[in-house]
Amino acid sequence: MYGKGILKGLGVTWKRFWNTYLEDISWLLSGKKRYFTEEGVKHRASKHARGIFTVQYPEERLILPEEFRYVPFLVYDEGEGGKKEVRCTSCGICAKVCPPQCIWIVRSNDPNTGRPIPEPTEFYIDMDICMNCGFCAEYCPFDAIKMDHDFEIASYGRNVYNLEKLLKPASYYASIRPQNYAREEEARKAKEAAKAAKTAAKPA
Amino acid sequence: MDNEKLNLPQYDIPDDIQNAVAITTLDRLYNWGRRSSVWPLMFGLACCAIEMIAAQAARYDMARFGMEVMRPTPRQADLMLVSGTVTKKMVPAIVRLYNQMPEPKYVVAMGACASGGGPFKEGYNVVAGIDKFIPVDVYIPGCPPTPQALIAGLIKLQEKIDKESLKKVRWYRKGPDAVEIPVPILGPDLIDPRRSAEIKQIAAAVKEGAS
Amino acid sequence: MTAPASTQTVDLAARFPGIVTADTRPGYSGFIVEKDKLVEVATAIRDEFGYDLLTAVTAVDYLPEGKMEVVYHAYKTTGGPGLVFRVQVPRVDPIEVPSLINVYPGADLQEREAWDLMGIRFTGHPDLRRILMWEGFDGHPLRKDWKEPFYEEDAKPFKSRWPEGRHVMAEDRNPYKDNLKFPENFDPEKWIPDNDNMLYQSLKRYTMKNEDGLETDHIVVNMGPQHPSTHGVFRAAITLEGETIVGLKPVVGYLHRNHDKIGERNTFLQNMPYTDRLDYFNSMSNNLAYAITVEKLMNIPVAERAEYIRVIMAELSRIQNHLVFIGMLLNDLGAMYTPALYAFEERELILDVFEAVSGARMMCNYLRFGGVVRDIPPYVMQKIKDLVFDRLPAKTDEMDRLLTENEVLVARLKGVPVIDGETAIKYSVTGPVLRAAGVPYDIRRADPYSIYDRFDFDVAVRYNGDLYDNYLIRLDEIRQSLRILQQAVKQIPDGPINSQKPQYQVRVPAGEAYGRIESPKGELAFYVVSNGKPNPWRYHVRPASFVNITCLEKICLGAKIADFVALLGVLDIVMGELDR
Numbered sequence: 005m006y007g008k009g010i011l012k013g014l015g016v017t018w019k020r021f022w023n024t025y026l027e028d029i030s031w032l033l034s035g036k037k038r039y040f041t042e043e044g045v046k047h048r049a050s051k052h053a054r055g056i057f058t059v060q061y062p063e064e065r066l067i068l069p070e071e072f073r074y075v076p077f078l079v080y081d082e083g084e085g086g087k088k089e090v091r092c093t094s095c096g097i098c099a100k101v102c103p104p105q106c107i108w109i110v111r112s113n114d115p116n117t118g119r120p121i122p123e124p125t126e127f128y129i130d131m132d133i134c135m136n137c138g139f140c141a142e143y144c145p146f147d148a149i150k151m152d153h154d155f156e157i158a159s160y161g162r163n164v165y166n167l168e169k170l171l172k173p174a175s176y177y178a179s180i181r182p183q184n185y186a187r188e189e190e191a192r193k194a195k196e197a198a199k200a201a202k203t204a205a206k207p208a
Numbered sequence: 209m210d211n212e213k214l215n216l217p218q219y220d221i222p223d224d225i226q227n228a229v230a231i232t233t234l235d236r237l238y239n240w241g242r243r244s245s246v247w248p249l250m251f252g253l254a255c256c257a258i259e260m261i262a263a264q265a266a267r268y269d270m271a272r273f274g275m276e277v278m279r280p281t282p283r284q285a286d287l288m289l290v291s292g293t294v295t296k297k298m299v300p301a302i303v304r305l306y307n308q309m310p311e312p313k314y315v316v317a318m319g320a321c322a323s324g325g326g327p328f329k330e331g332y333n334v335v336a337g338i339d340k341f342i343p344v345d346v347y348i349p350g351c352p353p354t355p356q357a358l359i360a361g362l363i364k365l366q367e368k369i370d371k372e373s374l375k376k377v378r379w380y381r382k383g384p385d386a387v388e389i390p391v392p393i394l395g396p397d398l399i400d401p402r403r404s405a406e407i408k409q410i411a412a413a414v415k416e417g418a419s
Numbered sequence: 420m421t422a423p424a425s426t427q428t429v430d431l432a433a434r435f436p437g438i439v440t441a442d443t444r445p446g447y448s449g450f451i452v453e454k455d456k457l458v459e460v461a462t463a464i465r466d467e468f469g470y471d472l473l474t475a476v477t478a479v480d481y482l483p484e485g486k487m488e489v490v491y492h493a494y495k496t497t498g499g500p501g502l503v504f505r506v507q508v509p510r511v512d513p514i515e516v517p518s519l520i521n522v523y524p525g526a527d528l529q530e531r532e533a534w535d536l537m538g539i540r541f542t543g544h545p546d547l548r549r550i551l552m553w554e555g556f557d558g559h560p561l562r563k564d565w566k567e568p569f570y571e572e573d574a575k576p577f578k579s580r581w582p583e584g585r586h587v588m589a590e591d592r593n594p595y596k597d598n599l600k601f602p603e604n605f606d607p608e609k610w611i612p613d614n615d616n617m618l619y620q621s622l623k624r625y626t627m628k629n630e631d632g633l634e635t636d637h638i639v640v641n642m643g644p645q646h647p648s649t650h651g652v653f654r655a656a657i658t659l660e661g662e663t664i665v666g667l668k669p670v671v672g673y674l675h676r677n678h679d680k681i682g683e684r685n686t687f688l689q690n691m692p693y694t695d696r697l698d699y700f701n702s703m704s705n706n707l708a709y710a711i712t713v714e715k716l717m718n719i720p721v722a723e724r725a726e727y728i729r730v731i732m733a734e735l736s737r738i739q740n741h742l743v744f745i746g747m748l749l750n751d752l753g754a755m756y757t758p759a760l761y762a763f764e765e766r767e768l769i770l771d772v773f774e775a776v777s778g779a780r781m782m783c784n785y786l787r788f789g790g791v792v793r794d795i796p797p798y799v800m801q802k803i804k805d806l807v808f809d810r811l812p813a814k815t816d817e818m819d820r821l822l823t824e825n826e827v828l829v830a831r832l833k834g835v836p837v838i839d840g841e842t843a844i845k846y847s848v849t850g851p852v853l854r855a856a857g858v859p860y861d862i863r864r865a866d867p868y869s870i871y872d873r874f875d876f877d878v879a880v881r882y883n884g885d886l887y888d889n890y891l892i893r894l895d896e897i898r899q900s901l902r903i904l905q906q907a908v909k910q911i912p913d914g915p916i917n918s919q920k921p922q923y924q925v926r927v928p929a930g931e932a933y934g935r936i937e938s939p940k941g942e943l944a945f946y947v948v949s950n951g952k953p954n955p956w957r958y959h960v961r962p963a964s965f966v967n968i969t970c971l972e973k974i975c976l977g978a979k980i981a982d983f984v985a986l987l988g989v990l991d992i993v994m995g996e997l998d999r
């Protein structure tokens with residue numbers, strides 16, 4: 005019969021149209037909230053997603069996976085009295101590995117001895133060049149540069165981030181990447197313990 | 209509309225019209241109308257365009273912001289989303305499209321490439337940012353900006369529209385309503401007609417090969 | 420990894436003594452052919468030895484040796500390893516090499532590219548115009564002694580970034596304060612732009628007489644670069660006789676981002692994220708092709724688990740590519756939005772997987788030499804299983820129900836010829852378009868890479884070579900990919916995910932490698948030449964889209980203009996890869 009294929013196709017769209025309302029009703033009956041809840045968003049990103057698929061950003065947000073990467077930022081530990089202890093030692097590895105070469109680092113020199121000290125005086129990332137590749141975070145040996153989750157950074161001008169703009173506390177890093185953070189802290193503690201054991205063992 | 213709200217900080221009302229309630233109310237109505245129906249030009253350049261399409265699709269659904277009507281012709285578009293790498297070969301076409309858009313028109317530079325050249329900035333065929341040629345309203349960093357980041361940028365554009373005032377917008381002023389941007393010429397390299405005198409001067413001074 | 424010697428299966432040198440010599444440079448393989456006899460030798464390679472598919476034509480500038488080399492890679496559509504032959508010419512202008520366009524018409528656009536970027540004149544090429552850059556552009560940018568305006572150093576990392584790396588805009592280092600470079604004493608006022616004159620001249624080649632012998636005026640229509648159905652910034656200059664296409668020239672280069680030039684400055688690892696931006700729908704496949712190529716050069720094994728992860732990712736990206744292809748094809752045909760929106764839903768779910776493992780939806784940058792960057796977390800593995808066992812098979816069937824029998828669609832697609840098998844091979848077409856024309860050529864089978872030889876799947880083939888078959892074959896391939904995926908997620912072993920230590924500076928011995936995969940769009944290959952330094956000496960992308968559009972002119976002649984978007988649509992081009 006001519007038109008059978010069209011009817012079949014219409015069946016599909018018809019079904020998908022009603023799915024939204026059927027889902028709404030079933031969520032209502034089970035007493036759960038389908039919209040504006042984490043559960044609802046999760047459901048819409050799972051294999052069970054039926055009917056409406058929209059996540060209504062900005063009211064609802066997709067749940068970002070831990071590995072999500074946007075632009076890089078620098079991590080600092082909060083020292084006593086709110087002192088920012090920048091983790092970066094200006095070793096330059098990130099600047100070397102960066103594919104579009106958008107990291108600029110000025111290494112600090114001790115004003116008295118003239119020797120380099122492990123802290124950057126200046127640190128720039130040109131966000132209008134950065135390709136969000138994540139190499140800097142991947143190869144930094146000091147866990148000092150990480151990829152951010154914050155993507156709401158549109159602006160009315162060009163973006164070259166300096167040290168001040170790049171710094172974010174370690175607690176923020178722990179909040180966006182809890183598993184990575186825990187793993188790195190553990191590794192660090194193990195390393196320190198090994199070091200301490202070594203120094204303790206030496207005199208003996 | 210209550211007058212209280214007019215004095216909220218997000219409404220940037222210039223001093224001279226602080227008391228002109230009629231205008232501000234009209235402004236808000238006018239801005240509300242425009243911000244809720246920003247029609248983008250159906251225009252994609254590179255990878256970022258795919259994220260723009262994704263933002264139009266079901267999960268992000270830009271229709272919620274009145275931006276679902278992608279017009280393939282510049283004559284009906286309000287917003288040019290420069291979504292991707294601007295190359296020298298393409299820039300004459302982009303400038304032409306921009307010139308053909310009627311006022312009010314907005315430009316959003318989506319992604320690192322459109323904002324400032326992006327990862328390919330060092331390339332010989334790449335324009336280091338579309339703002340070298342046309343004025344940009346909002347810059348969205350990222351490579352590519354995720355659809356959510358794009359929407360965040362468009363909300364930023366809506367905020368900008370909200371602050372405009374009928375008294376100040378350029379397209380109700382006297383004089384030509386839009387400044388035509390001269391279309392770049394493809395020469396041995398890209399020639400911006402606005403700069404040709406300058407180029408001639410420098411070309412005479414610089415020895416070839418020196419950078 | 421197979422040794423490069425595997426290409427020596429034919430003894431070309433014995434067949435052509437004195438004309439062909441085996442290439443004995445360490446790390447190289449194949450044969451060096453005398454320039455003057457190239458056409459003769461190539462004809463023999465095609466007819467006597469059976470290498471009917473010329474996949475890649477590219478040039479290498481060996482500046483220190485004062486030589487230019489044109490490298491050809493030929494394969495048999497019946498499968499097996501390929502044959503590399505090359506021509507070497509002294510590096511003094513005019514550099515001339517005979518064109519192979521009459522032996523392998525598929526060389527057309529690639530030769531034009533070599534002329535544009537390297538300045539090699541292919542004698543006998545009927546339409547040797549620039550292709551990626553515009554007529555009038557100064558110089559041939561891929562030559563090693565050509566420097567771009569923002570040139571800093573020959574190789575990354577640049578010294579100005581550390582330890583005294585004060586931020587300077589590249590613009591400020593250039594005398595023109597922009598990405599510009601002009602010849603000495605250049606005067607813009609006196610410049611006469613080409614304005615596509617050469618293009619329109621070449622369109623005039625087509626006969627101006629219609630069947631009745633009447634001379635009629637033709638209309639030239641430009642579609643693109645800004646056109647809603649050209650998939651980005653593609654442009655076609657079309658001559659029309661009434662509604663019939665009588666002449667067509669693709670005009671590309673509007674997204675030429677200089678991958679090759681930048682890639683030669685990058686270190687081997689730094690190229691990985693750049694490959695993401697070639698075919699931006701399938702960054703995982705691009706990563707895979709590049710990783711395979713460099714691993715061939717480095718001669719390192721790949722961790723077992725990583726091989727499986729790679730296959731899973733590559734096949735997932737094939738599925739989302741084909742789904743979007745179907746949606747977009749229907750968009751082009753005027754069935755606005757519904758199929759595309761449905762396709763994008765499934766694509767989002769697949770991208771969620773990519774995002775969870777690699778951190779980004781589109782630009783995954785997930786593979787490393789010897790493996791992958793991080794393991795698949797258990798919850799993502801579960802997600803993949805959900806998708807490949809439940810969701811995607813059901814949704815593919817749904818797409819099938821929605822479209823396949825739709826009478827309007829069938830009427831529009833069935834019987835509109837795209838290309839037949841023989842012509843497709845001649846024009847070096849690869850991928851689904853070739854298979855829809857009845858040639859069962861799939862690199863996963865014909866010349867297996869990674870671990871595809873372990874999976875049980877069929878090469879999807881359709882025989883009519885019309886638009887409808889080109890649509891159906893995408894559905895077939897999705898189903899086959901699902902089969903591979905179901906086996907892969909069941910068999911995936913535990914273990915390390917990289918055979919190498921994480922390192923940002925890899926040691927790559929001197930030599931050349933040509934690594935190719937069956938990307939969703941066709942054969943995607945990288946040709947990399949290393950001279951032992953941290954940066955490749957030559958980094959060439961052999962994209963599927965670019966070579967596939969060589970046949971566009973052929974398949975459109977005689978078609979109706981209304982079918983043009985569909986014909987272009989089934990070639991499934993993506994500009995990032997086409998223009999690079």
Ligand code: SF4
Pocket residue numbers: 091092093094095096097098099109143144145146147148149
């Ligand atoms: S961020 Fe890390 S890699 Fe970069 S300079 Fe600082 S310590 Fe070195």
Ligand code: SF4
Pocket residue numbers: 076098101102103104105106107129133134135136137138139140141
């Ligand atoms: S994310 Fe990539 S491009 Fe951006 S700063 Fe880091 S290494 Fe450079």
Ligand code: SF4
Pocket residue numbers: 135254255256257291292293318319320321322326327350351352353696
């Ligand atoms: S910013 Fe990145 S994703 Fe966007 S067009 Fe440029 S390279 Fe592509």
